[in-house]
Amino acid sequence: MMRGEARSYAAARKERAADIDRWLTDLFRTATAQPYGRESRSGPGAKSGTPGFDRTLGSEERGIGGPPGAGTGVALVAVGSLGRAELAPGSDLDLVLLHNGRDDVARIADRIWYPIWDSGVGLDHSVRTVDEAAKVAREDLKAVLGLIQARHVIGDPELTRAVREIVLAEWRAEARRRLAELREAADKRAESAGELAFLLEPDLMDSRGGLRDVQAMQAVAAAWVASAPGPRVREAYELLLDIRHGLHLVTARGTDRLVLQEQDAVAGTLGLLDAEALMRRVAEAGRTIAHAFDATWRTVDRLLSGPAPRGRRPLADGVVEHGGEVVLARGINPRNDPVLVLRAAAAAAEAGLPLAPATVSTLAAQSPAMPVPWPDEARDSLVALLGAGRAAVPVWEELDQAGVIVRLIPDWERVRHRPQRNPVHRFTVDRHLIETAAGAASFTREVTRPDLLLISALLHDIGKGWPGDHSTTGEIVARDIGARMGLPPADVEVLATVVRHHLLLPETATRRDLDDPVTINRVAEAVGSREVLELLAALAVADGAATGPAAWNSWKAGLIADLVRRVRSVLSGTPPPPAPTLSPEQAALARHGGGAVRVTGTSVTVVAPDRPGLLWRAAGVLAAHRLVVRAASAASAGSTAVIEFSVVPEYGTPPDPATIEADLRLVLAGRLDIEQRLARRTRSLRPPRVPVAPPRVNLLDDASSTGTVVEVRAHDRPGLLWRIGRAFGECGLDVRAARVETLGAEAVDVFYVVDRSGRPIDDEAQRIQVREHVLTALR
C-alpha cells in the first residue's frame, strides 16, 4: 500500500554490493597472494573507463584462484551500507582490514586501499587486530554499530567471527549503558535534523524517522532487548533506501538531504507522479519508523529500568495506568463501548503518558463504529484530548498510525500526510492541524467556548484535502464533521464561520488599512459576535505559531492584536446566561421543603433549605464519591434551594445513591468533614498532569442587577466546584445561582454571588480580593 507503484532499486543495490565484493575479493587476493611489486590493475575505474556512480563492475572478472583465506591471519570486513548490502550509488565504502598482527599488513592494506582511492569511490577504512577492533567498539558508538552488522568479505573467516562474537557479547552485556548512549545519539540527531515526516527538505538518513533510526532499532534487537523491526518498518526502510538511491542518481552525489529542487526529479526516477506523491510517501514512511522507534524505546526503558511498578492506577472509566503506559482496565470489553478509544486517548494525553501499543491495536480492531451523531461523551473526550496541549500530539499520532482517526473522521484521510509545498509551512497538513489544536489549548481561557476553539483548530485547514480555496471547501467539510460530532446546530454554524474566516484576521491585519472604519466594519460584519472574534483571534495565533517561524512573529502578532482590539469595540458580546430559574417540577420539589436528594441516572437533584455554602458542600460530597460534575445549575425559591447536578463516575461502577444521600445529610448537618475526605482522595489518586493553561476569573459588570457575576474558566479536576464555592464562602459571599458547564476538560462556570447583606460587590478592593482568593483556591 505504501509502496504503491514506486520503482524499487533493491536489486540494483544488492547487485552493486555484490560487484564491489567481487572487486574487493580480487584486490584482496592480489594483495595477499601476489609477490610484492605486481600491483593489481583491476578496479571499476580501470574497467569502465568512465567516472560516475552507475558504472557496473566487471561481473565477468574472474577471481585469481586459491581457496578462501582460512588461516592467513587477515580478513577484509565490510561495515556500514556495504556491510548491509544496501549500497546506494553515492555511498562510501566502509571497510575494516582485520589481522592477527602480521608484519606486512600495512603493505596489504596499501594494495587494497590505493586502487579504491584511484577509482574515485569514497572510502572509510581502518586496519585493526581483533583486540583493537573490540577496544574501539567499546569506546566509539559509531564503530560498534558498524561492527554489529559487519559482513565478512574475504580472507580468514575466523577473525571476522571472533570480532563479531566479542563485540556482540559485550554489546549485550553492557546493554544498559550502551543503549543509553545510543538513545542520546538518536535524540541529538533528531534535534539537529528534525522530523522526516514533517519537514520540507528532510534528511533521509539522520532525521527522526529516517534510515538511522531503523539501524538503531536493529542494534537494539541485536542486544536482545526488543524484537527486530517488523514488516511495515522494513517496507518503509526499503522505500527510503530507494528514494535515497534516486536522489544519488539525480544529484550524482552522496547526499542525503532531499532538497526541494530535486524532489520532482527524484519522483521521476522512482516512477512517481510528482514531488507531492513522493513527499507523501516520505511522510508515511517517516511516521511509521518514528512510531516504531518510540515503541522500541519504551520496551528498552521498561526492561532497563527494572520491573515496572505492579500497581494499576485508575485514570478514567475503563482506563488505567500500568507501568508508565495507559491500558484498559481488567474486564473491559472495547466491543461494547465506541467512546472508550477517545476516553483512553484523553486520559493518556492528560496524564502525559503513551497508550500501550497493544491497547491501541485492541481498540483499533475491536471498537465498534462511533454512532453518528457522536454521543456527548465522545465529543467531550475529543476536546479533552486536544485540550491537553503538546501531550495530545504523540497520542494522536498513535491513534492515527492504527487507523483510528480516519475511522472517526473519514474526511481526515484527505489531509493525511499531505505535504505543503511552500516555504512558509513546516508541517504536513494533518500534523499542522493537530499542532494548531495543541497550541490552541493554551488559549482556552481567552474564549467562552474552549471546545469550539479546539475543534475548529483541528479542522481549520481540512479543506486543503479538496480542490479550490481551502477556506470555502473547509467550511462545507467542517459543517459536515461538526454535525457528525453531534454539535448543536448553532455551534455547527459557529464552527463553520470560524473555519471559513480563519485567515480573515491575519489577512486583513497585514493588507488593509486598520485606520479605515470600513475595514473594521467589514471584519465585524463577517465575524458577527465577540465570541467568534475571540475564537478567530486565538486560532490565528495558534495557526501562525504552528505554521512555522516565517509565518509568525511579533510583527504580525502586533498587527492582529490591533485589529482585534478595534473590531471588538464595534461588536457587542452576548451577555452571560441569565440566572437559572426553577422548573415546575423543581418548584414542586421545593414546596415540600426539608432535605431531599434524588439520584436518577446521571442526574443528582438536591433540595434543601437555602443556606450559604449549600452548593459547594453538595459538590464536595459528589467529588468524594468519585463523581465528576459535568454541569450544574442552582436556583432558589423562597427559602428552599434546588440544585441539579449532571455527573459521571470518574471510573468504575457508579456509587450507591443511598450513601450519597446519607453523606449529604451528614454534611449539611455539619457532622462530616468533607475536606478531609477529599484531601485523602486527592493525595492517593491524582496522577501527575500535563501543564495546562492557568485558570482565569472575571468579575463581570452590569450583567445582573441582583448579584455580581463571576466567571471562572479553569481546567476541570475533581472537586473543582467545591474549591471555587469554598473560596466564595471564605470571602463572605453567598452563591445565589450558578451555571456550571464542562466542555471537554475545560470548565466554564458562571456564579451569581451576593455579599452577606445580599447585595452585589461594588467595592473595587473586594472585587480584587475575591478574584485573588478564587485563583489561589484553584492552584
Place this chain on the structure above:
Amino acid sequence: MRLITAIIKPFKLDDVKAALEQAGVKGMTVSEASGYGRQRGHTEVYRGAEYQVDLVPKVRVEVLAEEDDAEDVIDVIVKAAQTGKIGDGKVWSVPVDTVIRVRTGERGPEAL
C-alpha cells in the same frame, strides 16, 4: 546609482509593488519592520493586559535605481503609499558605489 528605502504602512505594500512594476522597476527587497516617528506609540489593552505599544509595525521596501531614475521611483512610491494620515512613513535615498549580480558577475547598471 542610488538605494531608495521606503518605510510604509503594511497594507500599502501591494499598491507600492504594483506602482513600481508599472514604472518599470524590476526588483525590490521587502522586510517586516517596526518603529515609530511622530506618530509615536499608544497605550492599549489587549486580553486584559495593558501594555505600551511604542513600536508600530511597518514594511521596509528597498529599491536600487539609476541616478536619473531615482527621483521618479521616489515619486511613485510616495504617491502609492500616501493615505494622508499620520504614520504614512518615510522614503529616503543614498548613493551606491557599486552593484554586482551574483549569478553573472555583471557590475553597475547591467546588474540592476
